[in-house]
Amino acid sequence: APVRALEAVMDGYQVMPLLEAARVGDIFITTTGDKNVIDKAHFQVMKNGAILANSGHFNVEINLPTLESLARRKRRIRDFVDEYTLADGRCLYLLGEGRLVNLAAAEGHPASVMDMSFANQALCLEYIAKNRGKLESRVYPVPEEIDKAVARLKLQAMGIEIDTLTPEQERYLTSWEEGT
Numbered sequence: 001a002p003v004r005a006l007e008a009v010m011d012g013y014q015v016m017p018l019l020e021a022a023r024v025g026d027i028f029i030t031t032t033g034d035k036n037v038i039d040k041a042h043f044q045v046m047k048n049g050a051i052l053a054n055s056g057h058f059n060v061e062i063n064l065p066t067l068e069s070l071a072r073r074k075r076r077i078r079d080f081v082d083e084y085t086l087a088d089g090r091c092l093y094l095l096g097e098g099r100l101v102n103l104a105a106a107e108g109h110p111a112s113v114m115d116m117s118f119a120n121q122a123l124c125l126e127y128i129a130k131n132r133g134k135l136e137s138r139v140y141p142v143p144e145e146i147d148k149a150v151a152r153l154k155l156q157a158m159g160i161e162i163d164t165l166t167p168e169q170e171r172y173l174t175s176w177e178e179g180t
Contacts, residue, residue, distance in 0.1 A: 028046075072087050
């Protein structure tokens with residue numbers, strides 16, 4: 001989290017704890033992959049009319065059972081938009097039932113993105129098969145070599161050429177023995 005926060009600051013964004021942001025924000029989109037990222041304390045201070053969406057992981061990033069318990073009324077105001085009226089009269093709007101909003105309330109990912117996703121998944125399955133018995137039972141990041149291979153294949157399919165590093169440049173980038 002500190003690295004992402006610093007990146008956001010360096011990109012010009014205002015960074016603060018979510019509880020502070022909940023008081024001033026109008027639209028909240030979770031993309032963390034974690035559960036209960038937006039929770040009771042946040043709902044209690046959000047502005048009337050705040051919009052909530054999840055684009056990160058299943059429907060657990062926004063604590064929906066808690067939102068339901070705080071609402072005195074819930075109604076569907078249009079496709080993919082539910083209005084939760086809280087006890088104090090404030091309304092919060094949830095998109096796509098808290099599910100992945102780009103899938104639940106839109107047409108999903110375009111083929112130009114999905115082909116890379118499927119290529120990554122297929123190459124990761126090959127990697128797992130080739131490393132059977134060598135991997136612990138845990139979540140692994142996609143190996144950098146696979147990400148690079150998929151990127152090269154996509155660029156090639158798009159007819160885009162890029163420079164490649166010479167062996168000397170590759171050695172230089174991975175060494176501390178030369179340069180300042």
